Amino acid sequence: RKQLATRHGREAFAVLLFQDVSVIPLLALLPLLSDSGTHAAGGWMAAVKGLAVIAVVIISSRIVVRPVLKAVASYGGREVFTAAALLLVVGAALIMEKIGLSASLGAFLAGVLLADSEFRHELEADIEPFKGLLLGLFFIAVGMSANLGLVWERPLAVLGLVLGLMLAKFALMYAIARIGGAPNDTAQRLAVSVSQGGEFAFILFVAAGSLGIFDAGTAQLLVVVVTVSMLLAPLAFEAHERALARWTERHATPEFDAITGPGNPVIIAGYGRVGQIISRVLRMCGVPFTALEASYQQVDFVRRFGSKVYYGDASRLELLEAAKTGEAKLFVLSIDDVEASVKTAAVVRKHFPQVPILARARNRVHLFRLRDLGVKLIWRETFPTSLDIARHALLSLGFGIAASERAVSLFRQHDEQRLEAQYAVQHDEAQLIQTSREAAAQLQELFEADGLQPLPGFPQPAAAAAPKE
Template structure:
C-alpha cells in the first residue's frame, strides 16, 4: 500500500507543475551569466546564449518561447519602474530638452533613413516603414543593463541615452496608432471610435497622476502600520502591475505606465522600501526576458533567408549607428561620447516585436516577413555586446587637460608627499602646521586644480616613475610619505624608493595587514593601515557610551593595539596561525586571571575563535 501511495503521489506531482523548464531556465542563467561576465562578454550575452541553447533552435527543451517572452516582458516593466523611482519630477523636467529635443530628432532621422533602407531592400513602402520604425526603437533593457553594470546611468552621457530611450518608449504609442490607421480595416472605424481611444489614453495618464499624488502615499502608510513585510511587497507589485495594466488597456505602453508610476513615487517616503521590494523580481524577470529573446531566434528561418537577414542586420545597424553618431556630433557631443552612443543604441529592441505583431494582426505584413524582421532585431541585440567589446579598441584615449597644472621638476623640499587624496590631505596638515617645507605630487589633474582653489600647491607627477621621483626631489628629501589610493601603486613606489633612494625615510599608507608586511619588506620605516586607528577609536567611543570610564576606555584600547602588534609581529616573522592562536589563548586566560575570573582553555579558545580577525584585516 505504501508503495502504491508513493507512485500515486509521484504521478500527481508529474501531472501538476512541470518544473523541468523552470529548473533549466534557472540553471542556464546561473551558469551562463557568471561565465560570460568572467570572460568579459557581459551578462546580457550570457542570457541570450543560454536562451538560444534551450529554445527550439537549440536542444528544444522549451518549445514555445513566445509564452515565456510575454511573461518576461514584466521584467522590462519592473525595470522601468525602478528607473522611474530614480527620476524625480524635477530631474525629469530638467531633461525635457533632451527627451523632446534630442529624442525626437534621433527617432525622426533614424526612422526616415531606415525606411529608405527597407525600400532599397525591396519591401513595399508601408512594409519598409514598419520594418524601419520598429528597428528605431532601441532595446531599453539592454542599454539600461549595460549602463547600470558600468555605473553610468547618472553620468551626463548616460542621462542623454536614458532620455532618448524614454522618447522611444513614448513613440510606440503613435506608431501603434499609425498601424491602426494604415490597416485595411481602418476605413470601418469612425472618427468617434478613434476619439474615444485617444481620450481613454489621456484619461489613463491623468488617472495615474491623481492616484500617484493623492492616494499612493496614504495607502502605503496604512499598510506600513500593519508591520507585515509581505503585504508591502504585494502592494509594491500591485502598484507596478496595476499601472502597467491601466496603460495597456488604454492602448499605451505597459512600460511607460510603470515608469510614470515610479516617477510619481520618486518623492515618496516609501521610495527605498518599494525599490528593495521590487528589485529581486526585476532582476529575475529581466534575466528571463533576455533568455526568451535568445529562445525566440529561429535558426531555421535565419538559414532559409540568411542573405536577406545578414544584409538587413548590417545595413540597419550601420545606418542607424551612423545617424546617431552624426546627430550627436552636430549637437556638440564629443567623438568618444558620440561613438559610444552610436554603438550602444545601434540595435533594435523589444518594442519592435510589439509593433511587428500588431502589424501582422492588422494585415499590413505577413508571417514570413514578421519572422525575418524579428530575426533581424534579435541578431542585432545579440551583436550589441560584441560591438561594445570592439568599441574598447576604437574609443580615443582620454587626454587630461594640463591647464593650470604644473609638472614636478626640480623640487627640493624636506618632505615629499606622493598622493593627495583624502588620506594625503589629512596627513599633510600636521607637517604644514609645523611649517615644514613640503612638496606634493599627484597624477589627478582635476584634484590638483581643486586643491589650488583652497590654497594647496600640488604638482603633477606619477610616483611609480623613477624620473618623476628624481624631479620631485626624492633624492634630497628627509622624509617621504606614500599616500596613494591603490595598493599595487603604493608597493611599487616603496620598492623604487628602497632601490634608488635607500637613505630616504619612508612612511606609507597601508590597506590591510598583509599589505603592511609587503611594505615593511619593501623598506618602509613606518606604515599604518588606513582604517585601523579610526576603527579602534570608534570602538572606544562605543564602550564609553555604554558606561565605560575614560581610564577603562584607554586601557581597553591599549590592549587592542598591543594584541594587534603581537599578531602583526608573529605574521611578519613568518609564524603560522596555529602559533598565533596559542598565544592569543594564553593572553585571554592571563587577562581573565587579572580580572579575578577563572577561564578554561576551551572557553579561551572559543573566545579567540570569535576575536581573531582574518589574515588580511
C-alpha cells in the same frame, strides 16, 4: 568589463535606465498614433485613460501597496512576501490588459514601483536565483520573434537602418556628454555604450503593431534592426576601445617633468585625496615639499589651482634622485594604487634606507605588504574616520563623552594588537581565522572588564568573528 564604477559606466547606466522608464509614457501615448488620425478623439481618450491609470497606480502604490507589503513582510514568511510581489506584477498586467493597454506596460510599471520601495533589496535577493533564467527566456522570446531572414532578403535596408540608428544615438549622446563637461574619451565611451537599441523597443513595436500604427512587415523589420544593433554593440565597443588605445598611444601624455633645483625636506609621492590634504597642512606651516604624481590628468587638474606638482612616477629611481630624496627628512607615501605604492616603497627602502617613510595603507593586506618592506609608520586610511564615526554614534545613542572616548580608545588599542597578531600569521589562513575569532572574544571580555556596559534597552552583544578589512 567591470566599468560600471567609472564615469562613463555610471552615466551609461543612467541613460539606459531612463530609456526603460520612458517606455511607460510612450506605451500610454501609442493610441494617439493609431488609425492614422481617423479616430483622433478616441486616440486622445485612450492616451488620457492610459496616463490616468498610470497616475492612479503610482499614487495607490504609496497609499495601498506599500502598507500591504509592510504587513506581509512583518507577518508572513519570505515565500509569502515574494508571492505577494509577484501577485502585484501579475495584477498590474491584467489591469492594463483589461482597460485596453499593454500587459507589458503593467508588469513593467509594477516592477518600477517595487524598485522604488524600501523592499527593493530584499526582492532583488529573492529573485536573484531566477534572474538569469528570466533574462534568458526574455531574449529567447525576442530571438524567436525576430525574422532574421530579412537580413538576407533586405540586407541594404537592415544595414542602413542599423547604421543610422547607432550613428544617430552615438552622435546625440556624444554631443550631450560634451555639453555636460565630460572629457572626449569619456563621451566617446558613453556614446558607444548606449548606441544600440533598447530591449523595450520590442514591447513598443508589438504594441504599435497591435494598434495598427504600422503593418506586420515593418514591425518585423524594426525588430530585426534592434536585434542586430544589440548584437553589434559589444563588437563596436571593443573596436572603439582598441582604436582609442592606439590613438592614446600615438598621442601619449608628455614626458615626465624634469626636477631641478635644491631638494626639499619632504617628498610627497601621490597627490590625490590624501596627498593634497597633507601638502596643504605643510604649506600652511611653511614646510617646503616636493610633490610627485603619476597621473597626468590629476597633475593638469591641480595645476589649475596653482599647486606645484611634478608629473612623474615615484617608483623610478632617477626621478627620486632628481628630487634629492636622499637629502629629505621624510618621504610621505600617499599613492592610491596599492601596487604602485608597494613598488615605490621598495625602491625608497632599497636606495634611501635612511629616509623615514610615512605611508598610507588602503587596507590590512596593503599594510602587511608595506611592513614586509620595512616600513614602520603606516596609517590605514579608513580606520581613524571609522573610529570617529563610531564615537559620534555612541554619543548620539546616549553614551557619555567619557564612556564613548574610552570605548573607542579600548577598541583602537585592541585592534592594533590584533593587527600585530594577524601580521605574524598572515600567510596561514587557518591561523588567521582563528586569530580573528579569538580577538573578537577577547574584545568583548575587555569591554566587560573595563565596566563598559550597554545602555538599558540595548541587547547584550555576542562575540563574533571579526571580519577582515
